[in-house]
Amino acid sequence: MTGAPGLPLPADRLVRLLTGFLREEAAKAGFGRLVVGVSGGIDSALALLLAVRAIAPERVLALMMPYRSSSPESVRHAEEVIERAGCPSELLDITPMVDAFRQVAGCDDPLRLGNKMARERMTLLYDRAMRDGALVVGTSNKTELLLGYSTRWGDGAHDLNPLGDLYKGQVRALAAHLDCPPSILSKAPSADLVPGQTDEEDLGLTYEEADRILHYLVDLGGRPERAAEALGVADETVRRVVRRVVRSQFKRLPPIICKVQARTIGIDFRFPRDWGV
Amino acid sequence: MKLAICQLSPTLGDVRANLAKIDQAVVHAERHDADVALFPELALTGYRLRDLVPHVAVSLERPDPVAARLAEISRTLPLAIGLVEESTEHRFFNSAAYFEDGTLVHVHRKCYLPTYGMFDERMDFSPGERLRCLTSSRFGRVGILVCEDVWHPAASTVLTQAGATMIWALSASPLRGLGAGGEGMLSSDSWRELVRTMARFHTVPVAYVNRAGYEDGVAFAGGSFAVGPGGELLAEARPLEEDILLVDVDPEATRRARAAYPLVRDERPVLIARELERIVRLRAGAGPRR
Numbered sequence: 001m002t003g004a005p006g007l008p009l010p011a012d013r014l015v016r017l018l019t020g021f022l023r024e025e026a027a028k029a030g031f032g033r034l035v036v037g038v039s040g041g042i043d044s045a046l047a048l049l050l051a052v053r054a055i056a057p058e059r060v061l062a063l064m065m066p067y068r069s070s071s072p073e074s075v076r077h078a079e080e081v082i083e084r085a086g087c088p089s090e091l092l093d094i095t096p097m098v099d100a101f102r103q104v105a106g107c108d109d110p111l112r113l114g115n116k117m118a119r120e121r122m123t124l125l126y127d128r129a130m131r132d133g134a135l136v137v138g139t140s141n142k143t144e145l146l147l148g149y150s151t152r153w154g155d156g157a158h159d160l161n162p163l164g165d166l167y168k169g170q171v172r173a174l175a176a177h178l179d180c181p182p183s184i185l186s187k188a189p190s191a192d193l194v195p196g197q198t199d200e201e202d203l204g205l206t207y208e209e210a211d212r213i214l215h216y217l218v219d220l221g222g223r224p225e226r227a228a229e230a231l232g233v234a235d236e237t238v239r240r241v242v243r244r245v246v247r248s249q250f251k252r253l254p255p256i257i258c259k260v261q262a263r264t265i266g267i268d269f270r271f272p273r274d275w276g277v
Numbered sequence: 278m279k280l281a282i283c284q285l286s287p288t289l290g291d292v293r294a295n296l297a298k299i300d301q302a303v304v305h306a307e308r309h310d311a312d313v314a315l316f317p318e319l320a321l322t323g324y325r326l327r328d329l330v331p332h333v334a335v336s337l338e339r340p341d342p343v344a345a346r347l348a349e350i351s352r353t354l355p356l357a358i359g360l361v362e363e364s365t366e367h368r369f370f371n372s373a374a375y376f377e378d379g380t381l382v383h384v385h386r387k388c389y390l391p392t393y394g395m396f397d398e399r400m401d402f403s404p405g406e407r408l409r410c411l412t413s414s415r416f417g418r419v420g421i422l423v424c425e426d427v428w429h430p431a432a433s434t435v436l437t438q439a440g441a442t443m444i445w446a447l448s449a450s451p452l453r454g455l456g457a458g459g460e461g462m463l464s465s466d467s468w469r470e471l472v473r474t475m476a477r478f479h480t481v482p483v484a485y486v487n488r489a490g491y492e493d494g495v496a497f498a499g500g501s502f503a504v505g506p507g508g509e510l511l512a513e514a515r516p517l518e519e520d521i522l523l524v525d526v527d528p529e530a531t532r533r534a535r536a537a538y539p540l541v542r543d544e545r546p547v548l549i550a551r552e553l554e555r556i557v558r559l560r561a562g563a564g565p566r567r
Contacts, residue, residue, distance in 0.1 A: 256494035268395035
């Protein structure tokens with residue numbers, strides 16, 4: 001039995017690495033400002049705590065964007081971590097936008113509404129980024145990226161992501177190291193789209209299992225057919241994880257372009273992202 | 278001698294599905310009196326594998342169920358096919374394997390791995406270190422080249438000097454740039470010119486076996502063809518789509534061409550080897566021998 005993956009570096013060095021990343025990338029974009037959507041959950045809490053260590057807190061904007069069905073506890077937790085971060089914030093209620101969509105699109109499907117909420121939040125984050133000359137900080141961790149547990153062009157859309165190579169358990173450990181409020185550390189992770197919903201019920205497996213299986217397959221390069229025995233988990237759980245990773249690969253990549261000419265964007269037009277910065 | 282050029286579109290990463298398709302194509306070829314079925318580069322696995330390379334690799338040195346299945350299929354008809362080969366020391370090669378009468382007869386490991394522009398093969402594969410002909414009880418000596426090998430004329434020179442009287446060029450050539458006229462695609466036009474020139478240089482018939490289909494937005498051009506020993510076009514498959522092209526290659530035409538143009542006879546392997554050896558020594562920092 002192999003334990004859950006620990007932090008890839010001692011916590012202090014990891015913080016230095018991630019804050020350096022946020023600082024450098026924000027400076028390259030020219031304005032040195034960041035905007036973070038803060039939900040009251042652990043991922044966005046950690047992203048915010050890193051952002052205010054990377055650059056001066058007054059250059060970071062935290063946005064709270066609840067829908068009317070969002071748990072009131074979520075906003076309270078978001079306020080707690082924003083207070084700890086010491087940065088300016090705005091509370092923007094997305095209820096009118098989502099309810100207009102409900103009516104126009106005739107949609108009451110919770111999954112599609114959840115996607116809509118994520119995309120509305122994205123449009124607000126990008127509006128504030130445009131207004132302030134800031135970059136949008138992503139809050140997706142490696143576990144949910146690999147499992148495809150995100151909304152394409154919703155929470156999946158951002159400019160830079162300090163958490164994308166950290167598993168959920170590692171996010172929790174680092175958040176604890178940065179004095180994240182205990183109320184956030186101790187609650188069950190939830191997308192907060194439907195009252196009482198938890199990620200682990202949605203996924204049909206615990207984050208602890210998912211982290212260990214993904215770490216074994218992705219980071220250690222282990223074979224799927226050996227994972228169950230090596231980790232002491234059920235075959236079916238491994239199969240479910242593998243299926244999710246394979247089926248969500250498209251979500252992790254930019255749209256594909258049909259190659260027609262000699263040099264094609266995304267295929268052989270190979271300039272770095274840092275071209276000319 | 279009748280070749281079946283099987284211009285298929287494999288499913289990326291799905292060896293089982295591709296084996297079924299290969300089996301069907303071989304049966305089709307056999308029903309049309311073909312003597313051999315030729316498949317494109319990486320026809321067993323698809324091309325843009327990247328991290329899938331170790332997942333789809335086949336061993337040709339130890340017992341392997343997929344290699345055994347290919348050998349089994351060759352009881353219906355001999356076949357040459359592109360696949361990912363894993364060596365005993367776990368190096369991965371972009372290989373072409375030739376099976377005949379239930380046995381693996383020959384392996385060519387792609388020697389020239391394109392790593393520029395849209396290609397990144399050296400990232401995933403080791404380059405082959407041998408240029409040898411296969412010897413078949415049915416066809417005599419044949420040289421197999423894989424895609425980029427064709428763009429390095431030394432490869433076809435070595436194979437024809439080693440006795441090849443036919444060349445099979447297995448390819449997974451993407452469409453790059455639409456040409457000016459008709460169905461002309463820049464990549465297909467270049468391949469036709471290149472292969473015709475190769476045939477004329479060595480008075481050798483060549484089958485160019487390309488694939489069809491799309492992977493990650495890149496179309497493979499299809500348009501497989503065969504040329505005679507004077508570079509004359511014998512037959513051509515459809516562009517872009519799957520197709521099985523049956524084409525007769527007449528050994529007598531090769532004999533006539535070689536009698537009229539004794540280019541292979543008049544090649545100077547000793548001279549070339551001596552000069553190359555001198556260049557290699559110079560490059561290695563040693564002084565000239567003479």
